[in-house]
Amino acid sequence: MVKPIATRNLHGQVIHELGRLIVSGEIKPGQSLPREELLAERMSMSRTALREAMKVLSAKGLIESRQKTGTRVRETIHWNQLDADVLAWRCESMPTEDFVEKLVEMREIIEPAAAAAAARRRTAEQLVAVEAAYEAMAAARNLDEWTAADLAFHEAVLHATNNELMISLFSVIETALGTYFALSASTASNFKYSLPHHQKVYEAIRRRQPEMARQAMQKMVADSRSNIRRHRKAKA
Amino acid sequence: MVKPIATRNLHGQVIHELGRLIVSGEIKPGQSLPREELLAERMSMSRTALREAMKVLSAKGLIESRQKTGTRVRETIHWNQLDADVLAWRCESMPTEDFVEKLVEMREIIEPAAAAAAARRRTAEQLVAVEAAYEAMAAARNLDEWTAADLAFHEAVLHATNNELMISLFSVIETALGTYFALSASTASNFKYSLPHHQKVYEAIRRRQPEMARQAMQKMVADSRSNIRRHRKAKA
DNA sequence: TATGAGGTAAAAGTACTACAAATAGACGGT
DNA sequence: ACCGTCTATTTGTAGTACTTTTACCTCATA
Numbered sequence: 001m002v003k004p005i006a007t008r009n010l011h012g013q014v015i016h017e018l019g020r021l022i023v024s025g026e027i028k029p030g031q032s033l034p035r036e037e038l039l040a041e042r043m044s045m046s047r048t049a050l051r052e053a054m055k056v057l058s059a060k061g062l063i064e065s066r067q068k069t070g071t072r073v074r075e076t077i078h079w080n081q082l083d084a085d086v087l088a089w090r091c092e093s094m095p096t097e098d099f100v101e102k103l104v105e106m107r108e109i110i111e112p113a114a115a116a117a118a119a120r121r122r123t124a125e126q127l128v129a130v131e132a133a134y135e136a137m138a139a140a141r142n143l144d145e146w147t148a149a150d151l152a153f154h155e156a157v158l159h160a161t162n163n164e165l166m167i168s169l170f171s172v173i174e175t176a177l178g179t180y181f182a183l184s185a186s187t188a189s190n191f192k193y194s195l196p197h198h199q200k201v202y203e204a205i206r207r208r209q210p211e212m213a214r215q216a217m218q219k220m221v222a223d224s225r226s227n228i229r230r231h232r233k234a235k236a
Numbered sequence: 237m238v239k240p241i242a243t244r245n246l247h248g249q250v251i252h253e254l255g256r257l258i259v260s261g262e263i264k265p266g267q268s269l270p271r272e273e274l275l276a277e278r279m280s281m282s283r284t285a286l287r288e289a290m291k292v293l294s295a296k297g298l299i300e301s302r303q304k305t306g307t308r309v310r311e312t313i314h315w316n317q318l319d320a321d322v323l324a325w326r327c328e329s330m331p332t333e334d335f336v337e338k339l340v341e342m343r344e345i346i347e348p349a350a351a352a353a354a355a356r357r358r359t360a361e362q363l364v365a366v367e368a369a370y371e372a373m374a375a376a377r378n379l380d381e382w383t384a385a386d387l388a389f390h391e392a393v394l395h396a397t398n399n400e401l402m403i404s405l406f407s408v409i410e411t412a413l414g415t416y417f418a419l420s421a422s423t424a425s426n427f428k429y430s431l432p433h434h435q436k437v438y439e440a441i442r443r444r445q446p447e448m449a450r451q452a453m454q455k456m457v458a459d460s461r462s463n464i465r466r467h468r469k470a471k472a
Numbered sequence: 473t474a475t476g477a478g479g480t481a482a483a484a485g486t487a488c489t490a491c492a493a494a495t496a497g498a499c500g501g502t
Numbered sequence: 503a504c505c506g507t508c509t510a511t512t513t514g515t516a517g518t519a520c521t522t523t524t525a526c527c528t529c530a531t532a
Contacts, residue, residue, distance in 0.1 A: 046487040059295035067513040081404040113345040168317040282516040303484045
């Protein structure tokens with residue numbers, strides 16, 4: 001689930017490093033990178049490996065290379081913002097407040113719709129997966145177990161939509177939940193408070209009640225949104 | 237807007253070629269590619285260029301390379317289905333009926349929500365962009381002009397949400413509209429029939445009426461969905 | 473027979489070099 | 503002042519050599 005990012009490869013490290021620099025804004029759009037030969041030398045690596053890393057970044061829409069001109073960082077409009085790596089890099093360097101808002105907004109749009117679709121089309125096996133995740137949440141004895149089960153729950157719901165485009169949005173939910181747990185770590189005491197919400201969603205999906213599922217999920221996300229707000233105020 | 241796909245680079249071509257083969261299912265998940273040296277020779281290119289192409293595909297989650305084992309196609313779950321290229325490759329080899337359904341479902345979820353958000357948060361400039369696109373649709377004198385303006389309209393709405401995660405979903409809308417026009421080409425005569433829908437959306441965004449915008453957009457998408465259905469039946 | 477240590481080879485990963493292709497920008501001619 | 507041409511710079515491609523990882527085979531041992 002959560003990838004180790006061990007990335008022991010050389011270009012893996014470089015992808016990560018450059019990606020983070022760009023996404024965090026330390027290298028701004030329009031700005032151009034040193035030419036390959038020089039950059040490779042500066043990072044003490046071969047041009048070959050560097051180029052492979054750059055290809056990956058360009059695949060994610062972060063950079064663009066042209067002969068003679070060199071390589072420049074593209075406008076944020078062109079970034080694959082939904083790419084798991086891009087999202088992760090964005091969160092690494094302290095997610096800004098408004099980014100968290102945007103993540104929550106996405107959840108509010110995606111998840112209720114997904115829950116409804118799941119209630120409509122889920123197979124028996126997919127229901128089992130949702131149930132299993134719910135049970136794991138109920139049984140969780142610490143925050144780690146809870147977060148793992150929580151993620152599994154939301155992923156199972158997305159899978160139950162039987163729409164792979166939907167499933168690909170899991171990267172967003174994953175990131176959103178990740179930052180949520182990071183922000184509301186204070187609630188480590190009663191981390192299970194949202195269990196009833198999850199139960200309602202699960203029940204609605206089981207009973208094939210799309211509208212019920214939508215509303216339950218909507219409440220859950222709205223609740224977690226207000227929770228973040230509360231936490232932020234408490235800290236301010 | 238629509239990228240030329242000229243992709244004169246060698247590895248650009250290879251990315252496209254391999255990507256299409258994988259996404260279309262001609263090379264199935266789990267299956268492994270010939271080893272780099274051999275594949276490079278078979279495609280009459282250098283290993284260097286081939287590897288750069290493969291890095292891009294692995295960045296999109298399509299393949300995975302490990303030493304000794306070789307390179308294998310990953311399960312579809314891991315594909316970045318929302319990536320513009322992946323979507324395009326998928327449509328190139330005859331989009332299946334259920335894929336079109338999934339695209340429409342995504343539109344039904346995303347666009348009404350986007351319209352509502354745009355009505356809430358659009359700036360003056362963003363409104364101008366939406367208006368300009370609408371005017372262009374009204375002024376369109378042939379199908380090409382219409383499709384271009386239509387795309388611009390939907391893109392402008394997404395931009396007006398001021399949420400870049402939302403904006404990244406434009407690739408999905410673009411693909412959906414593309415296949416829509418491809419399918420309902422028969423309506424080339426009265427291609428402007430959906431103009432009133434667009435007007436309502438535009439008006440609601442102008443007047444900052446989120447719920448109105450949501451409903452108008454919802455109707456628009458629902459209408460185009462039923463239009464596809466009708467067309468399919470007519471053909472069958 | 474099972475099991476585990478160790479060796480081997482095969483494939484990807486990295487490095488270096490050389491050259492090709494494109495093109496921004498300078499140069500020069502009209 | 504304009505327009506073609508030339509040049510230098512930077513990415514793109516190729517080829518080769520070597521390194522690292524690791525699946526799998528071998529064989530000794532329990």
